[in-house]
Amino acid sequence: MISKEQYFYLRQLNDFKYLTIEQFDDIVSKIQYRKALKNHTLFFEGDHRDKLFLIQSGYVKIEQADVSGSFIYTDYVRQDTVFPYGGLFLDEAYHFSAVAVTDISYFRLPMDLYEKHALQNVNQMKHLCRKYSKLLNVHEIKLRNMVTSSARMRVVQTLATLLLEVTTEEGCLPFPITTIDIANMSATTRETVSHVLKELRQEEIIELNHKKLFYNDKQYFKKFIE
Template sequence: MYDELKYWYLRDHKLFRTLSFAQIKQLCIIVGFKKANKGEIIYFSDSDVPRIFLLKRGSLKIVSLDEDGNETIKDIIQKGDMFGELSLENDIQVNEYAKVLTDEVSICSFLQSDFENLMLRNPQLAIGYTKFVGLKMKRLRNNYTNLVSKDARTRLLTFLKEWIEKDGVFENDKVTLKNYLTQNDIAQIICTSRQTATTLLNEFVNSGLIEYNRKEIIILDQKKL
């Protein structure tokens, strides 16, 4: 039953759809599977055993640390996304960790070395992985461009639109987001102070654009974002 669960988790991911039944069954032998709860840290970039992770359920945040120990949210990881040692290069120095945001997450993981060997045997998988990582890097570069070229209000609107696209529950023009981010999290993501993020969220509430509380954010008319 456990191997069957791993099989369907992998089969459902677009990255592995080029693999045959037998190949995915082989993949189940090398993949690890775990669950973690809100607040748990499940990945450090300085691990002695590099791994690649695939998030099957829930959400988490990637937090980077500078030389002074200051933390910045680098990315929000959601269902279907990958994180960890994606570059497949061990000499790249980064200092980051992953922390669970939702009540529970389900994660598949591979040793980096096992995943490299898998791609060597399956060229189509290697091509798909290269595209997957390329798109992820492009999104991160776009986020950086937004940070340096747009004001805080526009950055918040852009972030909400991206969040809606990934995680929104639609009902006509209304969209509901399960809110697993604190105002400080949102401030870090859009690179502003917590006070500014709070002021902007209150402005959106007062203008009738959103309804906001600790459990959910409701965009009353997404066309107005």
């Protein structure tokens, strides 16, 4: 069971507010609330896709490796949104792994129940379509990043995408990030990332302190995500 405060918290989120009260209450009756420490794995790539997750506090990193293990797709999940949406109504297994990069509190709910009620609700399906469109726009930006021949530009555009997706009002990433993470997201080497970060720090565009990334000049990055 969840608390009254949690009930109203969930109800006001876009991922639930278009459902009827009856549909929402049916889902809530099956929702589980959990807390976990940093490095906890929510699910592994290839696991049976039977749960949706919602992060209330903290952050989660998602990763997907190719067959050889030489390429790793990395992304981050923002708070207050249900995930994963990729494969909704279609896939039987998760496409990637999800690991907490901070201590987290989260909800998990049955995939089939959410899909059932979403399909019966036009407004909820409109919301899902809008959400897919926004996700597609972000991934188009990332694809544009990956086809850029300049490794330096790929690193800069990766930092710009992080600014778009998860940065806080204070202008910093709310979780630690390593040069390896940025290299995986930029399809380049750790050495290249270190060199680019050094240049950006010297130009006072960013700061990097104990794996905490601060954006001193947001306008510099915003031109790469418009």
